[in-house]
Amino acid sequence: MNLAESLLQDKGFNGFSYAHIASELGVKNAAIHYHFPAKEDLACAVIQRYRDRFKLWTNNSRVKDLSPEEKLNWFFSIYSDFRADNGKVCLVGSLEAEYNSIPEQLQKQTEAMHRELLAWLQVTLKEGRDAGVINFNGEPANKAALILSSVQGALQMARALGTKKFRDVVEQHKLDLVV
């Protein structure tokens, strides 16, 4: 599952095969099919695990008790870490880019994950604006969609244009949110 997650972020669902994972682990293809009958099952398990992980993180006091600004910094740091880890891209972006050629259950997992990320970001933005430490116009939901879509796109952009572009985008977001 670790390898599958890495490969999803690196090459996308259509870009990796059981053979990649098997050879890396030193086992045979069939060994993976034993645990995950179909490729869809493997990918869905990876997404489910990520969803559980995100829920755990955001409910843990180490994130929950942070200030809104610190929460946002934590959120951006997830994506910075992806970028630093061999230019990985976020799972949501990778899967949505090839959304029309992935299995149905995987589409549903992708949608659910995206909604959860968005919901957390929306609440955090609202919390920050209510507390007067973050500034933006309009609905928190829309600003959350803007920011999430942007970091998702910026990770992809950084592959062609370099890490600096990603950092520039994050800094611009922080500048835009200044009170």
Place this chain on the structure above:
Amino acid sequence: MNLAESLLQDKGFNGFSYAHIASELGVKNAAIHYHFPAKEDLACAVIQRYRDRFKLWTNNSRVKDLSPEEKLNWFFSIYSDFRADNGKVCLVGSLEAEYNSIPEQLQKQTEAMHRELLAWLQVTLKEGRDAGVINFNGEPANKAALILSSVQGALQMARALGTKKFRDVVEQHKLDLVV
């Protein structure tokens, strides 16, 4: 090339094959290999055509003579049209999502295209701010990267979460740019 462009935006480079195009056109695979020896050649030709088209558009008086706000609206409308056309995604996003599993020349074309889109947007933003009709903090280059990465991500987001999310993001951008 039209079909290849559509398929790239729909399923990505690894998600379509010569067989798809051949059967749709009612010809054999080999007929396509005659014009484009390798899949890379076909994809590069599609990107080159798009780059030429974008250059032509932006140099044409129908776009060149617009006000900065109208130029931005025109820019957003390109992406709205993609969304309306069966939920297509922008070429840059599609190719960068699977950047690590596409041929080298195609990576270079992708990078060049992305730089050109970014350069135009940057100049337009600067033009608008200098004229006092658009407002933002920081460098035009960084705001351009933010906006482009965001519409790129928003088209992908809309696949899982619906067209409304895309429109919300565009409206939020306009709100953020208000003087």
Place this chain on the structure above:
DNA sequence: TTGACAACTTACTAACTAGTAAGTAAAATT
């Protein structure tokens, strides 16, 4: 009328894909 060339088709290859069926060896359960 001949010859060259463009745009194919036919027929193929080698590699890779997801997925399966049957067998095996060790560990856990009864």
Place this chain on the structure above:
DNA sequence: AATTTTACTTACTAGTTAGTAAGTTGTCAA
């Protein structure tokens, strides 16, 4: 001690992939 279960391997299939080599047909120019 006997049986079952877990986690595999071996060996395979059917389909798809990009790509090629050789032959065919229609058009156009000399």
